[in-house]
Amino acid sequence: MAICVAVIDKDSAPLLIECALSSSNADERKAEQLRLHFFVHCALDIVDEKLNPAASSLTSATRSTELRELYLGALIANEDYKAFGYATNTRVKFVLVVGAGNNVFKDQDVRAIFKRLHSAYCDAIANPFHAPGEFLASRALIDTARDVLVKS
């Protein structure tokens, strides 16, 4: 079950974070939301590492083959959550968080999810009332994100 979908700007500012929270108690929900935000933040570090590999760590051959794709694959995992990443050419990052024990999500599924999110994001950006850098308030994008969280 997907737990959280996040869209992050090129300056690492969050544009959209949708969580599927399981508990009903308000305090517990806040705590869980905080944990998810923190986890997404950690995943961002890995994304940055993948996008700007230090020159000494990778040979040029491996670097060019690894970075041709937009999909970044599995990022980090702790005992509760696992994160997948996707970074567009405009340095906008998408992070998908799933439960750690979850083996239902295969690579192909995650790629398809990111494709849908990317299309919805392009449409949200094209809205003339949206200023770059603001929080995304597009109904279509929020509905797509909720759809991803609920469907699995």
Place this chain on the structure above:
Amino acid sequence: MNAELPFELLHSELVACMFAREQETSSTEEANATAGQDESFLETTNAATKLELLGYRVGYALVERIAKELPRISTELDCMKFICKEFWSAIFRKQVDNLRTNHQGVYVVMDNKFFLLVPLSAGQQYLTASPRYVAFSCGLIRGALANLNIQSVVTATVETMPAVKFNVHVQQKS
């Protein structure tokens, strides 16, 4: 053919409208009277700047959509090549004819048959009016580059219609 025509006509009308408004505000007495008050930025800038700003916002949004399917663009030169091929084809229906660089951050993009100028003339006629017709496209390129994380200054020169040379100066991050 049918898809380009609305944009061409809209663009010509946009240029005419902006410049007509500029004429109006500079010639009425009200402009002098209100000069001391706090006017919004859009009221006081000239038409070419407004057109360029419009192009900036449009380019910013368009590049996200156009770069969606492509593999990762890593270097600055790759960015310029993307602008010259995919971006140009998607918007201006053809690829750029020539790209030159001095590898110091200055790129010259040459298009010999710029589709927004083709209906105007093919030669020296209307040469003095041509800058207003390329302002929007300069903004388009600047917006596209900005979304790809490259700050730049884009200007255009027209020597013979309809050939246009866009000069892109990339601001080096120091």
